[in-house]
Amino acid sequence: MAIIAIAALLGSHPSNARAEDALKRQASWERYDAATMAKMLRSALDEIGVVPDQMDRIADRFLSSIESDDADPLDAYVAATSPMVPVVDEVVSTTSMNASLAAASTDPSTPTYGAIESLPKSMRMTLRTWLGRELVRARMYDEALPVIAEVDATESIDPAAALYYRGACYHALMMKTESLADLRRLLELQDDVPVRFTRTAQLMVADIKGLEEDSLDEISRLMTDVTRRLDLGRASETVEKQEQKIIDKLTKLIEKIEKQQQQQQQQMQQQSGGSPSGGQDQGNPMQDSNIAGGGGNGDVDRKGIDPKDGWGNLPPAERNQALQQISRDLPTHYREAIEAYFRKLATDGS
Structure with missing residues (x-):
């Protein structure tokens, strides 16, 4: 928040451009553009052995969904990888039928867990972010927490979504310290993330920071x-x-x-x-x-x-x-x- 306040004081004069860039670089994460997301996707596909021609087609389809169809990056990612990665397809299909059952796929006692953990890190973090988001939207916070708690936001193609939905999950479960940590981290780059994220995050921060035990x-x-x-x-x-x-x-x-x-x-x-008065016993x-x-x-x-x-x-x-x-x-x-x-x-x- 201090970074945001200082940046506001600097103003938008051209002479301050380099100072603003320096402040932005102090943030603990960055938002990826479509080209960077596509590059991360290609790298993950290459790691699991997808041939170059197929990588090109999948990456192109992913880019087109985001740039031409204005699709959500997480939705575009799982749609692009499902045909090539069985465990992604299984998680997405199960979520559409039974979100609670899909959440259990990240439990170490299930067979699906091993398949998810064997995915390249960026693909694994992105899949967990997508599933965590779906569970939070369904108000299934207890199920969402183990799915999204260990996500490395910088390894997901959508760090803002990872921080926002995990912060919202912590907020709903009244985990004050954890919620404030994620939401304040999200707001480090509040000018670079969707307005719906920043405005809601600001409200959640204001709401939970004053929460007192036994009140x-x-x-x-x-x-x-x-x-x-x-x-x-x-x-x-x-x-x-x-x-x-x-x-x-x-x-x-x-x-x-x-x-x-x-x-x-x-x-x-x-x-x-x-x-x-009246002789009432105190x-x-x-x-x-x-x-x-x-x-x-x-x-x-x-x-x-x-x-x-x-x-x-x-x-x-x-x-x-x-x-x-x-x-x-x-x-x-x-x-x-x-x-x-x-x-x-x-x-x-x-």
């Missing part, structure tokens, strides 16, 4: 993640752990709010020199948030996880008590999100 923002994101998994038909142990984490964090947040309210009441009592905080007729103190019991029980269906009194205490000092849209989340769990019978 309501984090809880809301965890709820969104669980909802996504349920929408994809996932009811695994990972989902159950995420659900329990949400309950634990909500409990911790409620206790924190209660403690703050107790401290405030104690300060008010000390300042007034007496007990709160040990019973937030009394104006209690449900009529309820005698609970707002604590949320740790819920056992059992798929048969639908753990998210907290007893109404406990749920409402928790929601009322949370919403007392926080924006109401968070309460709406929490209520929607619990309704979703109740409907799905998680």
Whole structure:
């Protein structure tokens, strides 16, 4: 980001051209033009033994797709190599039918893994970038991560796509450090990558850099993640752990709010020199948030996880008590999100 700021100060005067070029060269990666991509493709084809005539035809078809048909480089690459490279064709075909199954092809325990790993590095990195992109677009972030995590962006024909989709994957999984690293690296050359990448990357950076552990923002994101998994038909142990984490964090947040309210009441009592009006015991905080007729103190019991029980269906009194205490000092849209989340769990019978 410092490079970008300095470049902006230099302006566009011709006398500063060499200085701008020097700043650009400090970036940790570069975007390849169509000719360079074609050269990388030819080199990979040569490495696997494709004869020169066939290399020429494939490279020409690839260049034509990009320059004449304005095709996406990753799509053009897999389309050009599929007829000649069986494992590329297999991954592309499987992805169109079952993306989750295609993701498993990069697992070391599968036969396909060996075939992928035996590809020339640029072809392997490009195929992983393409597959990772497809999985991220399908919101299958858990499957996308092992596919794209180890991609060397500079070896893929589209480094910007590798950095962008991996950064987006980390962002969705709330892996703050990793997400910021990839997205900020992408923005080193923000003038050379698609506008849709830079604008979205800037938004993701601004969004996640302020994320704090145990905040309501984090809880809301965890709820969104669980909802996504349920929408994809996932009811695994990972989902159950995420659900329990949400309950634990909500409990911790409620206790924190209660403690703050107790401290405030104690300060008010000390300042007034007496007990709160009505003789209410200061040990019973937030009394104006209690449900009529309820005698609970707002604590949320740790819920056992059992798929048969639908753990998210907290007893109404406990749920409402928790929601009322949370919403007392926080924006109401968070309460709406929490209520929607619990309704979703109740409907799905998680």
